[in-house]
Amino acid sequence: MGLGKTIQTVAFVTYIAEMKGCRGPHLILAPKAVLPNWRNEFKKWSPDLEVCFYDGSSEDRRQIREGQMSQGTFNVILTHYDLVMRDKTYLKRYEYETLIVDEGHRLKNAQSKLSDILREMYTFKHRFLLTGTPIQNSIDELWALLNFVLPKVFNSSGSFDEWFAAPFQGSSEDLSQQLNEEENLLIIHRLHQVIRPFMLRRTKREVEKELPNKIEQIVKCDLSAWQRLQYTQVTNKGKIEMGRGRMRLQNQAMQLRKACNHPYLFLNEYEPMDPEELVTASGKMMILDNVLPKLKATGHRVLLFSQMTRVLDILQDFFEMRGYKFMRLDGTTNTEDRSTMLSQFNEPDSDYFIFMLSTRAGGLGLNLQTADTVIMFDSDWNPQADQQAEDRAHRIGQKKQVLVLIFVVSGTIEEVIQRRAQEKRNIDAKVIQAGMFNDKSTHADRHELLEQIMKQDEVNLGTDVHTPEELNELLARSEEEVSVFEQMDAAATESGKQLRLLGEQ
Template identity: 50%
Template sequence: NMLVGGQLKPYQLQGLEWLVSLYNNNLNGILADEMGLGKTIQTIALIVHLIDYKKNPGPSLIIVPLSTLSNWAAEFQRWAPDVGVIQYKGLPHVRKMLAQSIRTNRFNVLLTTYEYIMRDRSILSKVSWKYLIVDEGHRMKNHHCKLTQILNTYYIHAPHRLLLTGTPLQNNLPELWALLNFILPTIFKCATTFTDWFNAPFATLPSEKVELNHEETLLIIRRLHKVLRPFLLRRLKKEVESQLPEKVEYIIKCELSALQRCLYHAMSKNRTLIIENQNGKSGRRALMNKLMQLRKICNHPFLFDEIEERLAQSLGYKDGFINGPDLFRVSGKFELLDRILPKLKATGHKVLLFCQMTAVMDLFEIYFAYRNYTYIRLDGTTKADDRCELLKNFNDDSIDSFIFLLSTRAGGVGLNLQKADTVILFDSDWNPHQDQQAQDRAHRIGQKNEVRVLRLMTVNTIEEKILACARYKLNVDEKVIQAGMFNRSSTSSERHDYLEQLIEGDDDIKDDDEDIPDDEILNQ
């Protein structure tokens, strides 16, 4: 009776049944549906069910990223407006008034962020929470992080726990153990035991590697699936949304510019940038964190201020800042995008452009102004209230916004941007799931067009190693999570056959074609 915002889809109803089954059996779990399948709605339905049928009015504590707090509140208002929801956020004096309200008023749900859970634990931990729910639950992947420690110390008395995450395994098995330990600490007590049992097929360190034949690898992974199955539910978009258009990813390779090549060589060999001073003498600037500096060179040489200043002097720019063609021709990836974006603009596409570095976003803003491209920018400094307005503007057909420029970490979570049908990953994350989350801002329920993902990669550089590392992590995820088919509908033989294919396919992995695309390929 309290769920009035619409009808649950069949798979969402099955998800609710699974959550209720966990509750009835005093178990906790991980709802790991692929991004965009409505984990928020299923959670709201669970809370409504507990109020309606279990006579359990809560209160429930839901911990979410700041960027999704307003969306959670809006979904409660839409689907279950009679559920009493408090948003715990704001300045200290605002939170002080909210704390008074928590002590004196009856409510069903408190929505807050990771930061306030830690900062105001002396207030919030005194409430007798009936359910503890963590959105983007992969935040708990580090067993020793401050958030995990505080929840396990101050909020330990909540009898039920639920993690929501579209990426339950991001890097390695110890991180998966940390999630399992959080929801079921009495079952998954020891990380070492868990690793000893299951990590052999995925070990990377020479000291950890064990020679396993095909059958042994198969046995260990299937044993892990059996352990996970009662506590993890995961459905994929392609399984439950037959009408959802495809997502196709292209890796577009480009070369370093002459300036980038010179800087990259100097950094690789000497960990320095070679710069000529005003007297014509070369000076050296030693830089720490070699990997980061190499990534910056691959993105754009003007991420080093002195490089832009020196070049501006030689080209006759009086203020030390370069724009126009001189801005994008010194970066292989910028020059490539200058060939791609006009075609996308001319054919009416809307683009999400993700970057790892906000300094790169600053350069893009100069470039967009030069090309007269309309754009919207969102990064980690964007206020939560402003995010809603930015999303509304981008999704409004009456407002001309060609490009949404986003930082991967800040803009890859909790945003619905189905109006875009093209996603450009300017640089890749070491964690491939961050990039997948970014792609799924466009490829989600409500998308009407095929989504094309263009991943830029500079050949013969650190970017190739980053992509290889990401592929390895995705391969582990495929065997542990995807091959487990934790969807409550697959058969044992289907799971066995899929895992067999993955293991046999390990020997067939080859590198992609090294060709740099010409205009004909880009047009296609």
């Protein structure tokens, strides 16, 4: 989330080593993608601590075990979630002073394999979870994190639900509908009191008062005739007609989301007669083709996220066709290449315009604050995954206002995803944000914020696609940019180069 959790952790481990004589060993678990960043921060801020970077091939890890680990010349073992499970036979031999789990929401399922192995096979005196998103979907996840940290205190999920779950239920049959506002507030305040001793929360405004704003804009997109046909077939028949054949489909929700993105996602090998069909076949691609030249002309740089690697393939073809210099990071990118790519993209005067990432692989722990625009080509059912992705740009070190453009196809499943996301964000707002776990807020402050959140209406998602003028207003960060964008639109119209969505097939 860009709050400096890594630096604070390095400072903590260094402090207890130098001032308390506690030199470990400590076990730090982090996503594989950010391990190099952790190693670099230890080298930069605490070079006297010996860090065992436990990663690599099975042979690489064997050499580490027979070398640095067998000699005991380390204070910290730094590794990722998969290896702490795969190599538990070796790593469980140590009695660790502390376990520190970066992106601690990985433990949101109390019955997960990772949670079970850490509980049953490892020994820790202290446990810390670092996360900017302790609640992603439901209050049950908060209990799971508390149970992992303090299993003797938070030992029953049933009791936790019985005490605190009512205000966060959504169905009209739920108890939340039977409680009045005062009763809901009372329960939430009680929850805040219970978890306050175990949670330290910082917001970006507290950590970096000069951090520029982040503005989120939902960009309404249309469907091409080809997409409409596919979407209707999936909805009504659960299959796609393809010439003389047909494609039967599993997971209807995923197929509808694919239809919203691009019709090529249902094709294996296909060469269009007109290369511009890559753009005109998809409403989102038409918007993207409108937006990117304007962002480039006004000096902005872009992070673009998608859930689907096949969408990234299509986008890659598009960027190459338009001549944009870009990078791509997804689940197949190895750890060392990630570090090199980040350095190249973040270099002063870097000529890379776009960094394209899969939301799950590129949404955690990466510092890409040299970009000031984030485009969510499609959204995750879990809004915190999107939040994490957006915050690759909106983090400490960002000097410009960050604009987040969320592409949503009007009247489709994507609007449902947005509504569900807002419901989940409301849970986080009531439990975490309104709790103000920062040792500075008063009860009155917390009560006032909580009342405001309780009274907010559900976000009304419109059904109208944005006009070019409205799109320019969403995109522009100044009146000067509005003028530039209007001139670019006029020039495209005059030259006859303005594309139109694909007509009836």
